Amino acid sequence: MTISASAFDYVSALALRETSVVYGPGKEYLAEARLLPLARAAGMADVDAYVARLQIDPAEQRKAIDALTINETSWFRDNAPYQTFTDVMLPSLIENRRHTQKIRIWSAACSSGQEAYSLAMLLDEHLPLGWTAEILATDVSTAMLERVESGRYGQVEMNRGLPAGLLVRHFTRVGTEWEIAPKLRNMVSTRHLNLAAPFPDLPQFDVVFLRNVLIYFEMDVKTDILTRVRRHIADDGFLLLGSSESSLDVERHWTRETAGRVQLHRPVVNHPRPVAVGA
Amino acid sequence: MKALIIDDSRAMRSILRRILGDAGFETHEAEDGQVALDLMNGGLEPDVCLIDWNMPVMDGYTFVTQVRHNQDWRDVTLMMVTTESDSNRIVRALAAGAHEYVIKPFTPDAILDKLQLLGLFTEVPA
Numbered sequence: 001m002t003i004s005a006s007a008f009d010y011v012s013a014l015a016l017r018e019t020s021v022v023y024g025p026g027k028e029y030l031a032e033a034r035l036l037p038l039a040r041a042a043g044m045a046d047v048d049a050y051v052a053r054l055q056i057d058p059a060e061q062r063k064a065i066d067a068l069t070i071n072e073t074s075w076f077r078d079n080a081p082y083q084t085f086t087d088v089m090l091p092s093l094i095e096n097r098r099h100t101q102k103i104r105i106w107s108a109a110c111s112s113g114q115e116a117y118s119l120a121m122l123l124d125e126h127l128p129l130g131w132t133a134e135i136l137a138t139d140v141s142t143a144m145l146e147r148v149e150s151g152r153y154g155q156v157e158m159n160r161g162l163p164a165g166l167l168v169r170h171f172t173r174v175g176t177e178w179e180i181a182p183k184l185r186n187m188v189s190t191r192h193l194n195l196a197a198p199f200p201d202l203p204q205f206d207v208v209f210l211r212n213v214l215i216y217f218e219m220d221v222k223t224d225i226l227t228r229v230r231r232h233i234a235d236d237g238f239l240l241l242g243s244s245e246s247s248l249d250v251e252r253h254w255t256r257e258t259a260g261r262v263q264l265h266r267p268v269v270n271h272p273r274p275v276a277v278g279a
Numbered sequence: 280m281k282a283l284i285i286d287d288s289r290a291m292r293s294i295l296r297r298i299l300g301d302a303g304f305e306t307h308e309a310e311d312g313q314v315a316l317d318l319m320n321g322g323l324e325p326d327v328c329l330i331d332w333n334m335p336v337m338d339g340y341t342f343v344t345q346v347r348h349n350q351d352w353r354d355v356t357l358m359m360v361t362t363e364s365d366s367n368r369i370v371r372a373l374a375a376g377a378h379e380y381v382i383k384p385f386t387p388d389a390i391l392d393k394l395q396l397l398g399l400f401t402e403v404p405a
Contacts, residue, residue: 074392155364155382159389163396164380168369 003032007051011035014054014061015068019140020196021216023068034067066141069216073111074160076118081211081240084262085119086126089238093206094128096236101131106205106232108195109213110137112157113148113188119209120184121166136205138193145190151180195225202232212242226250230267239265280399283307283325285315285342286360287334291383295329295360298387302400312337316345325355327399329390330377332361332368340375347376356397360385 003011011031012023023031032047039050042060054061076082093103103123107116116137123133137148158167158178171178193200195210196217208229214222230253233239239254240262254265282304284295289310296306307323309315311334319325328346330339337345339359346352358379359372369380379393394400 074388076396079395156384156386156389159381159385159392161389161392161396164369164373164377167380168366168373171366173364173366 003028003035003047003051007048010051010055011064011068014065018065019069019194020218020221021069022218031068035064038063038067063143066143069140073114074157075114075162075166077115077161077211078243079161080261081209082118082122084240084259084264085207086122088259088264089207090122090126092236092238094131097131097206101128103127103131103133103207104203104205105133105135105207106202106209107135107137107188108193108208108210108229110139110148110190111141111144112153113137113144113151114153114157114160115209115211116148116188117151117180117184120180120187121170123187124170124184133187135188136191136202137188138191140192140194142192145192148188148190151185152177153180154178196221199228199232204234204237205232206234206237208233208237208239210239210241212245214241214245223250227253230254233267235267235269237267239267241265280327281305281307281323281325283309283315283318283323283328285309285312285328285334285339286331287311288331291331291360295390298390299329301387302391302394311335312339312342312345315342319346319352319355327356327358327394327397329358329360332359332363332372340372343372343375343377356399358393358397360390 008028008031015021015023035047035050039047042050042053044050044053054064097103105119107119110116116135119135127133139145152174154177167178170181170184172181195213210229214225217225227250229239253268255268257264257266280303282299284292284299284306286292286295287310292308296308299306307318307325309318313336315328316337330342332339339361343357346355346357357377358381359377360381360383362383364382372380378397381389381393391400
């Protein structure tokens, strides 16, 4: 480890102030791993020198914030949530939305977009003819949102969990990269959004994927996020968190239902939902 | 679980051996498709074969077609691991009976992700 304690303190405070993401003691290696490529790109010898520059360069600071909030991601990450999406959530929504024939999904903290496009592939395969699906992909990192909009992925990324059959069905090779089909690309729109700040004007969603991001926040921020997400999810909607995350502390807003290996979080409502899970 | 690594590159076999070994697989190796077929005809019963496309003597595509023509090997999972990245090649391999396709270069996670997808590996939660 080469990042100094004072440089780490600065990075930690920057991440907390700008995004509410916690870089606590023991995360020095992570901060360094994420900032080292930027340090090299800026011609700096090490991360400490780069952190010194961050303090006087707002543009570089923006890049650093982006790098510090990037989550590891892969196609169909953990598999089981996507299985539950097609087996449990979609059938329920297809029944309940038969009049509007429209499904709206929020991929929160979308990173480079694999989650949003994985969902788009499933919707393309399972949604009845004539239905429309809208997926909103949001992230605090503008660099990540640009990647989502480009719909292009490198070979190493393509290998991460994407079945070969879906690769050839939905992607075209462009030089050294793969580009997602326009049909799926058009399903996904992007928006800059800091989960820790008040949400902008958002519609109601039927499904919210908020996976593997709450772990980065302090408990009070996490509680606040889950409370605000409730306002943007339909009464019969579904919230998916990461497998190690829970809505335990906001029980007045969420109940939990188990579907196979997956915990689904359902909004608390004062009247019965039209159709229960598995009905 | 037994894995048969089929690649003419000794370095590549070594990389795959380490990834699979760390994941708990018993690994076997062959430098081309014919050597792999000889091993299987000799009694080796792999659960999964990781197969390069371009190899001397017998290439990976021919190996896949040969394995798929033998009913005794119908349960063997076949995964191409190759630099061949053309969509038509991928389609051809899948049509011939390969279950999955990994394009080199890859990260260890990519191999494990695919094996998980195929139900051959379960990641132990951290």
